[in-house]
Amino acid sequence: MPPERRDALRAELLAETPRWYVPAVHMLVPSLCGVAMMAIALSLIRDLTPWQLLTVPIVYVLANANEWTVHRIALHRRHPLAPVLYDQHTPKHHMLYITDDMAIRDRREYRLVLIPAYGLFLIFVTAIAITAVIWWLGFRNVACLYAATAIGYAVSYEWLHLSYHLPHDHPVGRSRLIRGLRRHHAIHHDPRLMQRWNLNVTVPLWDVVMRTVAEYPPPAQCDRE
Template identity: 50%
Template sequence: MVANERGFPRRRRRRAEIAARIPRGYCPALHLAAPTALGALVLAAAVGSLDAVEAVELLAVPATLLLAFAFEWWAHRSVLHRRAPLLGTLYERHEREHHLAFTADDMALRSARELWLVLTPPYSVLLVFVLLLPLTAAAGILFTRDAALLGLATAMGFFVSYEWLHLAYHLPADSAVLRLPGLLGLREHHRRHHDPRLMKRWNFNVTVPVFDVVRGTRWSPPPGPASRA
């Protein structure tokens, strides 16, 4: 029996203990739908408020995406995997719950209630929106109103895509969702991050590994068979 198989009962017990701490009244469908709806509403409102966008203002979209990939990489590496002052709760939720529940050889959700362990806290989208408001106002002053609105729309779209992509990675490997082009490769990138030996050093981007490439933290195994959960 290999080491992974010997440790599996212990990991199952640990995951069950973590899942038992999920609030009794938790509603997985609401947790997924409400932040998505709010993010989509803000995105639609921002796009609907645009007025005569000029070509140069469209640069706000790739610029915002680049900043979002950078922030995702930094926050994952420096906040979620390191106990930062005043942010210890985020570390505990991510490394001490999410990573202990989902390991590289056991990535898939076992029940809808485990969405609590995958999605960001339900209030996150509101917090992100509140934090983006002063940045949007500043961008409107420094650049133009339409550029600022495009940046806001892109940022909210990024947040929603983060949630849905992360959820997709934690579906069973044979899920029909993962047949969408590119998703299996992105899931594999994230799965490697869930190896306890790798999680503090490699594969910090959850959406697209742009800054893992830029910062040299993208890890791929040598050629050979790779296990998939």
């Protein structure tokens, strides 16, 4: 999309932003709620054993795989069960932000980068429901570790994704780790690659497992697929 068309799209999307929208509230309220729930979950742990700690890496890997799967199935293809995910992601987010121009221009654009607050709270509610089942089965510490890890993963997704779309001179982007992850995500924003490649937004673990890591410029097979 030519720059002037993206500028027009940006203006159109910003014009659609409700007057009551406050970017800082969108960023901080769900995140602080998530951190509070993590703290509560960790405070309920009693007599932790080493094998129970395995819950953390197991849940992290499963969350990473789920992130990759949802991104591929629902965010870049219109899924009948959740068409809104595609509508908010591909025609808006990916049309506005491309590999060589990822930065937001206006804080109101947070709503184009962050998960809608209701979506993040739905993730929290789902995690709490699963936690309740694990607790009911008699695995108190596993339940607490699951809750802390799953909710923490969702919060980290939000913060990392936003950091990739901040201006390049922003202090957050000075970290070598953030620069590397941002580059991985920026490559995903190439229209030729977005449906299949670099689908992890957090750590690209499942991209490595599924062999969907692409470099830039894209190799010939990426152009064909």
